[in-house]
Amino acid sequence: KAGVTQTPRYLIKTRGQQVTLSCSPISGHRSVSWYQQTPGQGLQFLFEYFSETQRNKGNFPGRFSGRQFSNSRSEMNVSTLELGDSALYLCASSLDQGETQYFGPGTRLLVL
Amino acid sequence: GEDVEQSLFLSVREGDSSVINCTYTDSSSTYLYWYKQEPGAGLQLLTYIFSNMDMKQDQRLTVLLNKKDKHLSLRIADTQTGDSAIYFCAEEDNQGGKLIFGQGTELSVKP
Numbered sequence: 001k002a003g004v005t006q007t008p009r010y011l012i013k014t015r016g017q018q019v020t021l022s023c024s025p026i027s028g029h030r031s032v033s034w035y036q037q038t039p040g041q042g043l044q045f046l047f048e049y050f051s052e053t054q055r056n057k058g059n060f061p062g063r064f065s066g067r068q069f070s071n072s073r074s075e076m077n078v079s080t081l082e083l084g085d086s087a088l089y090l091c092a093s094s095l096d097q098g099e100t101q102y103f104g105p106g107t108r109l110l111v112l
Numbered sequence: 113g114e115d116v117e118q119s120l121f122l123s124v125r126e127g128d129s130s131v132i133n134c135t136y137t138d139s140s141s142t143y144l145y146w147y148k149q150e151p152g153a154g155l156q157l158l159t160y161i162f163s164n165m166d167m168k169q170d171q172r173l174t175v176l177l178n179k180k181d182k183h184l185s186l187r188i189a190d191t192q193t194g195d196s197a198i199y200f201c202a203e204e205d206n207q208g209g210k211l212i213f214g215q216g217t218e219l220s221v222k223p
Contacts, residue, residue: 031209035211042213042216043200043211043216045205045210045211045212048208048209056208056209058210092155092211097208097209098142101145101157103155105153106153106154
Protein backbone atom coordinates (compact mmCIF):
# COMPACT_ATOMS: atom_id res chain seq x y z
CA LYS A 1 0.00 0.00 0.00
CA ALA A 2 1.43 3.42 -0.86
CA GLY A 3 2.22 5.69 2.04
CA VAL A 4 1.18 9.26 2.67
CA THR A 5 2.36 11.58 -0.08
CA GLN A 6 2.85 15.31 0.12
CA THR A 7 3.45 17.82 -2.64
CA PRO A 8 5.45 19.81 -3.23
CA ARG A 9 8.41 18.67 -1.17
CA TYR A 10 10.11 22.05 -1.15
CA LEU A 11 8.79 25.53 -1.62
CA ILE A 12 10.27 29.03 -1.49
CA LYS A 13 7.92 31.99 -1.15
CA THR A 14 8.23 35.63 -0.19
CA ARG A 15 6.47 37.46 2.61
CA GLY A 16 2.89 38.37 1.83
CA GLN A 17 2.36 35.57 -0.67
CA GLN A 18 0.08 32.63 -0.10
CA VAL A 19 0.81 28.92 -0.44
CA THR A 20 -1.18 25.71 -0.85
CA LEU A 21 0.19 22.34 0.25
CA SER A 22 -1.31 19.01 -0.69
CA CYS A 23 -1.56 15.69 1.11
CA SER A 24 -2.79 12.34 -0.19
CA PRO A 25 -3.53 9.87 2.61
CA ILE A 26 -3.01 6.13 2.66
CA SER A 27 -5.78 4.42 0.71
CA GLY A 28 -8.76 3.82 2.98
CA HIS A 29 -7.70 6.39 5.56
CA ARG A 30 -10.31 9.08 6.10
CA SER A 31 -8.69 11.22 8.76
CA VAL A 32 -5.96 13.68 7.84
CA SER A 33 -4.07 15.79 10.38
CA TRP A 34 -1.59 18.57 9.72
CA TYR A 35 1.39 19.60 11.86
CA GLN A 36 3.98 22.35 11.71
CA GLN A 37 7.53 21.57 12.79
CA THR A 38 10.01 24.33 13.62
CA PRO A 39 13.27 24.25 15.59
CA GLY A 40 11.87 26.64 18.19
CA GLN A 41 8.35 25.32 18.73
CA GLY A 42 8.77 21.68 17.78
CA LEU A 43 5.81 19.76 16.40
CA GLN A 44 2.52 21.60 16.69
CA PHE A 45 -0.91 20.46 15.60
CA LEU A 46 -2.69 22.59 13.01
CA PHE A 47 -5.99 20.80 12.28
CA GLU A 48 -7.65 17.48 11.57
CA TYR A 49 -10.18 16.60 8.89
CA PHE A 50 -12.51 13.65 8.51
CA SER A 51 -15.11 13.21 5.79
CA GLU A 52 -14.53 16.74 4.53
CA THR A 53 -15.18 18.26 7.98
CA GLN A 54 -12.69 19.93 10.27
CA ARG A 55 -13.05 18.17 13.62
CA ASN A 56 -10.20 19.60 15.61
CA LYS A 57 -8.10 22.75 15.33
CA GLY A 58 -4.87 23.87 16.92
CA ASN A 59 -3.89 27.30 18.15
CA PHE A 60 -2.89 28.96 14.88
CA PRO A 61 -4.08 32.23 13.34
CA GLY A 62 -6.82 32.30 10.74
CA ARG A 63 -4.22 32.66 7.99
CA PHE A 64 -3.85 28.90 8.26
CA SER A 65 -6.74 27.02 6.73
CA GLY A 66 -7.41 23.65 5.25
CA ARG A 67 -9.93 21.50 3.52
CA GLN A 68 -10.54 17.90 2.63
CA PHE A 69 -12.01 16.49 -0.53
CA SER A 70 -14.40 13.59 -1.00
CA ASN A 71 -11.48 11.28 -1.85
CA SER A 72 -9.89 12.19 1.54
CA ARG A 73 -7.08 14.19 -0.06
CA SER A 74 -6.40 17.34 1.91
CA GLU A 75 -4.91 20.74 1.27
CA MET A 76 -3.73 23.39 3.64
CA ASN A 77 -3.38 27.04 2.75
CA VAL A 78 -1.36 29.76 4.39
CA SER A 79 -2.17 33.30 3.34
CA THR A 80 -0.11 36.46 3.84
CA LEU A 81 3.04 34.51 4.59
CA GLU A 82 5.35 35.67 7.36
CA LEU A 83 9.00 34.79 7.91
CA GLY A 84 7.97 32.74 10.94
CA ASP A 85 5.90 30.44 8.75
CA SER A 86 9.11 28.86 7.48
CA ALA A 87 8.81 25.28 8.66
CA LEU A 88 8.39 21.65 7.76
CA TYR A 89 4.67 20.95 7.29
CA LEU A 90 3.74 17.37 7.97
CA CYS A 91 0.56 15.60 7.12
CA ALA A 92 -0.57 12.38 8.76
CA SER A 93 -3.38 10.01 7.91
CA SER A 94 -5.27 7.46 9.96
CA LEU A 95 -8.38 5.35 9.67
CA ASP A 96 -10.13 7.58 12.20
CA GLN A 97 -9.48 9.48 15.41
CA GLY A 98 -7.82 7.31 17.98
CA GLU A 99 -6.14 5.24 15.31
CA THR A 100 -2.44 5.28 14.55
CA GLN A 101 -1.27 8.24 12.48
CA TYR A 102 1.15 7.66 9.62
CA PHE A 103 3.15 10.61 8.40
CA GLY A 104 4.20 11.80 4.98
CA PRO A 105 7.68 13.12 4.15
CA GLY A 106 6.61 16.74 4.68
CA THR A 107 6.76 19.94 2.69
CA ARG A 108 9.60 22.25 3.60
CA LEU A 109 8.51 25.86 3.22
CA LEU A 110 10.98 28.71 3.25
CA VAL A 111 9.62 32.25 3.43
CA LEU A 112 12.03 35.00 2.38
CA GLY B 113 -2.94 21.47 29.63
CA GLU B 114 -1.33 18.46 28.09
CA ASP B 115 2.42 18.35 28.01
CA VAL B 116 5.03 15.81 26.98
CA GLU B 117 8.63 16.10 28.15
CA GLN B 118 11.77 14.38 26.90
CA SER B 119 15.46 14.84 27.47
CA LEU B 120 17.09 16.45 24.44
CA PHE B 121 20.23 14.40 23.83
CA LEU B 122 21.53 10.89 24.31
CA SER B 123 24.88 9.52 23.18
CA VAL B 124 25.72 5.82 23.19
CA ARG B 125 28.32 3.46 21.77
CA GLU B 126 27.41 1.07 18.97
CA GLY B 127 26.23 -2.22 20.42
CA ASP B 128 25.06 -0.69 23.70
CA SER B 129 21.42 -0.31 24.71
CA SER B 130 19.77 3.09 24.47
CA VAL B 131 16.98 4.19 26.77
CA ILE B 132 14.94 7.25 25.86
CA ASN B 133 12.57 8.57 28.50
CA CYS B 134 9.36 10.57 28.28
CA THR B 135 6.82 11.93 30.75
CA TYR B 136 3.29 12.93 29.82
CA THR B 137 0.38 14.57 31.59
CA ASP B 138 -2.86 13.33 29.99
CA SER B 139 -3.84 10.16 31.84
CA SER B 140 -6.79 9.64 29.47
CA SER B 141 -4.54 8.88 26.48
CA THR B 142 -5.48 5.52 25.03
CA TYR B 143 -2.28 5.02 23.08
CA LEU B 144 1.22 6.39 23.44
CA TYR B 145 3.54 6.47 20.47
CA TRP B 146 7.20 6.54 19.53
CA TYR B 147 8.22 8.08 16.21
CA LYS B 148 11.66 8.38 14.62
CA GLN B 149 12.80 11.24 12.42
CA GLU B 150 15.94 11.10 10.31
CA PRO B 151 17.47 14.30 8.88
CA GLY B 152 15.31 15.88 6.21
CA ALA B 153 12.60 13.23 6.55
CA GLY B 154 9.10 12.91 7.97
CA LEU B 155 8.13 10.91 11.04
CA GLN B 156 8.37 7.14 10.96
CA LEU B 157 6.14 5.24 13.36
CA LEU B 158 8.34 2.95 15.45
CA THR B 159 5.93 1.45 17.91
CA TYR B 160 3.05 2.26 20.21
CA ILE B 161 1.62 0.93 23.44
CA PHE B 162 -1.95 0.67 24.63
CA SER B 163 -2.48 2.45 27.92
CA ASN B 164 -3.55 -0.70 29.78
CA MET B 165 -0.24 -2.43 29.00
CA ASP B 166 2.97 -2.20 31.02
CA MET B 167 5.37 -3.41 28.39
CA LYS B 168 5.55 -4.11 24.69
CA GLN B 169 8.44 -5.72 22.86
CA ASP B 170 8.99 -5.48 19.13
CA GLN B 171 12.30 -6.95 17.93
CA ARG B 172 15.04 -4.63 19.26
CA LEU B 173 12.51 -2.20 20.73
CA THR B 174 11.01 -2.43 24.21
CA VAL B 175 8.46 0.07 25.46
CA LEU B 176 7.78 0.39 29.17
CA LEU B 177 4.80 2.30 30.51
CA ASN B 178 4.34 3.38 34.12
CA LYS B 179 0.84 4.86 34.24
CA LYS B 180 1.08 5.84 37.88
CA ASP B 181 4.10 8.05 37.23
CA LYS B 182 3.02 8.89 33.64
CA HIS B 183 6.40 7.74 32.43
CA LEU B 184 7.14 6.10 29.10
CA SER B 185 10.46 4.73 27.92
CA LEU B 186 11.86 3.28 24.72
CA ARG B 187 14.75 0.87 24.94
CA ILE B 188 16.72 0.06 21.78
CA ALA B 189 18.85 -3.05 22.16
CA ASP B 190 22.16 -3.43 20.28
CA THR B 191 22.04 0.17 19.05
CA GLN B 192 23.48 0.68 15.57
CA THR B 193 24.80 3.79 13.80
CA GLY B 194 21.68 3.66 11.64
CA ASP B 195 19.62 4.29 14.77
CA SER B 196 21.04 7.82 14.99
CA ALA B 197 18.02 10.09 14.65
CA ILE B 198 15.58 12.15 16.68
CA TYR B 199 13.00 10.16 18.64
CA PHE B 200 9.64 11.63 19.58
CA CYS B 201 7.14 10.33 22.06
CA ALA B 202 3.53 11.41 21.60
CA GLU B 203 0.18 11.10 23.28
CA GLU B 204 -3.19 11.64 21.68
CA ASP B 205 -5.30 14.57 22.81
CA ASN B 206 -8.63 13.59 24.33
CA GLN B 207 -10.44 15.43 21.53
CA GLY B 208 -8.91 13.03 19.06
CA GLY B 209 -7.00 13.47 15.83
CA LYS B 210 -4.30 15.50 17.55
CA LEU B 211 -0.99 14.15 18.73
CA ILE B 212 0.97 16.03 21.37
CA PHE B 213 4.68 15.56 20.92
CA GLY B 214 7.66 15.88 23.16
CA GLN B 215 10.59 18.02 22.05
CA GLY B 216 12.41 14.99 20.67
CA THR B 217 15.54 13.21 21.88
CA GLU B 218 18.51 13.31 19.55
CA LEU B 219 20.23 9.94 19.70
CA SER B 220 23.86 9.88 18.61
CA VAL B 221 25.46 6.45 18.15
CA LYS B 222 29.24 6.41 18.10
CA PRO B 223 31.14 3.55 16.44
